[in-house]
Amino acid sequence: MAYLKVSGTKIVDQNGKEIILRGAGLGGWMNMENFISGYPGCEFQIRAALAEFLEYFFTEDDAKFFKSLGLNCIRLPFNYRHFEDDLNPRVLKTEGFKHLDRVIDLCAKHGIYTILDLHTASGGQNTDWHADAGTHIAKFWEHKDFQDRVVWLWEELAKHYQNSTWIAGYNPLNEPTDPYHTRVVEVYDRLYEAIRKIDPHHALFFDGNTFASDFSHFGDAHKKWDNVAYSIHDYSVFGFPSAPEPYKSTETQQHRLRRSYEKKRQWMDERGLCVWNGEWGPVYARKEYEGERTDEINEERYLVLKDQLNIYNKDRLSWSIWLYKDIGFQGMVYVSRETPYMKLFKDFLAKKHRLALDAWGADDSHVRDVYQPLIDLIKREVKPEHQNLYPAPVWKLSDRVGRLARNILLSEFFVQEWAEHFKGKSEQEIDEIARSFHFENCLHRDGLNKILTDNATLVAQEK
Numbered sequence: 001m002a003y004l005k006v007s008g009t010k011i012v013d014q015n016g017k018e019i020i021l022r023g024a025g026l027g028g029w030m031n032m033e034n035f036i037s038g039y040p041g042c043e044f045q046i047r048a049a050l051a052e053f054l055e056y057f058f059t060e061d062d063a064k065f066f067k068s069l070g071l072n073c074i075r076l077p078f079n080y081r082h083f084e085d086d087l088n089p090r091v092l093k094t095e096g097f098k099h100l101d102r103v104i105d106l107c108a109k110h111g112i113y114t115i116l117d118l119h120t121a122s123g124g125q126n127t128d129w130h131a132d133a134g135t136h137i138a139k140f141w142e143h144k145d146f147q148d149r150v151v152w153l154w155e156e157l158a159k160h161y162q163n164s165t166w167i168a169g170y171n172p173l174n175e176p177t178d179p180y181h182t183r184v185v186e187v188y189d190r191l192y193e194a195i196r197k198i199d200p201h202h203a204l205f206f207d208g209n210t211f212a213s214d215f216s217h218f219g220d221a222h223k224k225w226d227n228v229a230y231s232i233h234d235y236s237v238f239g240f241p242s243a244p245e246p247y248k249s250t251e252t253q254q255h256r257l258r259r260s261y262e263k264k265r266q267w268m269d270e271r272g273l274c275v276w277n278g279e280w281g282p283v284y285a286r287k288e289y290e291g292e293r294t295d296e297i298n299e300e301r302y303l304v305l306k307d308q309l310n311i312y313n314k315d316r317l318s319w320s321i322w323l324y325k326d327i328g329f330q331g332m333v334y335v336s337r338e339t340p341y342m343k344l345f346k347d348f349l350a351k352k353h354r355l356a357l358d359a360w361g362a363d364d365s366h367v368r369d370v371y372q373p374l375i376d377l378i379k380r381e382v383k384p385e386h387q388n389l390y391p392a393p394v395w396k397l398s399d400r401v402g403r404l405a406r407n408i409l410l411s412e413f414f415v416q417e418w419a420e421h422f423k424g425k426s427e428q429e430i431d432e433i434a435r436s437f438h439f440e441n442c443l444h445r446d447g448l449n450k451i452l453t454d455n456a457t458l459v460a461q462e463k
């Protein structure tokens, strides 16, 4: 078994044979996220409560199931805090490897490649909750020391994983949002140099700026880099509650889907470079919130999914759908409502939904009257040319207000309420709660999984 590598627009094996990676991001395991695991706010506010969860979230049964769908790659998002403490920087916490090693080995045993995704960097490399910084200012870009620490961490990871051929490559920084667009390239230069000195073999997957959507400021950067693929995140607005209209797969809608994808990969196409779609996929309606409309909405979402797959198949694109496992919003498998975890948090989750504490796919209809006056005030008092702060236009004004007012400010007040659910629980009870995430306690999103399996069969026939 030898390393995969990037050759022109393709990923190839040691014999030069094209390998198209089709898989999923594991989701909230070594980077738990609010809508994936159910807590409010950021992971750093929550972590201690769910130690056993790391063991149960992905086991051999998950690997077997994943492989049975005809998929061949899992992107593994992880938080830098598993490897380094902010109060003890540059001192490696080797226990972080225990969890990653276990899942990489399990995947390898079942013929599944993995891609290591540093989903959070010290200081926060982007403006959103999943960078786990607790703020909307991505300080990573302003402090050299934060950048030095990420370079150091990747050196440690490269030392540890340089010989693992089932790792398809390293995805050094999830979704950077550098407001200047230049520092991201400088950091990639440093990461490239540092990793290559230790590990000349593994492919690198560099995300575009502004949540992996924009390479327009990368210029000739690629000329210095070898064995590098470029990652877009191709979320379509049609896959979310904020869609401008129901998705019916009309010609105009398909055109819009394709245009938004093509724009993201334009820089690579102009230069003949390899593209990887590191995140994409709709979210799904839930009976407890969307009621009778649930099935109808989800059929529309599946239509978006199918049309996206058609586009990707034509381009022989490697992709990683977001995501494998959660509590029932986007995952291919999800924790059953009948488990101790879901029963314990039933009311809390309903409240979280009503208050729109999560940003991802938020339904703010119950609280819009509270926040709309803030948006109106900004519109009224701030000069129009000053209203579009970066990461606009990806973030509209309402997104910004929602992120700051609901997902940061209000969420913070609910962290303790979430944690109090664990008070007085015995060790055995805590174990059962964490075990809710075990494969045997999960349901399958059959509509989604069937589309992925049918697609796997189709592309295998077309080879």
Ligand SMILES: O[C@@H]1[C@@H](O)[C@H](O[C@@H]2CO[C@@H](O[C@@H]3CO[C@@H](O)[C@H](O)[C@H]3O)[C@H](O)[C@H]2O)OC[C@H]1O
Residues within 6 Å of the ligand: 033, 128, 130, 174, 175, 211, 213, 233, 235, 236, 237, 260, 279, 360, 394
């Ligand atoms: O951890 C993941 C995280 O990586 C992911 O990040 C979001 C990606 O989408 C961003 O917005 C999209 C940008 O492109 C436009 O075309 C789409 O319409 C937007 O949805 C968003 O700001 C990021 O936070 O999100 C899910 C997390 O679980």
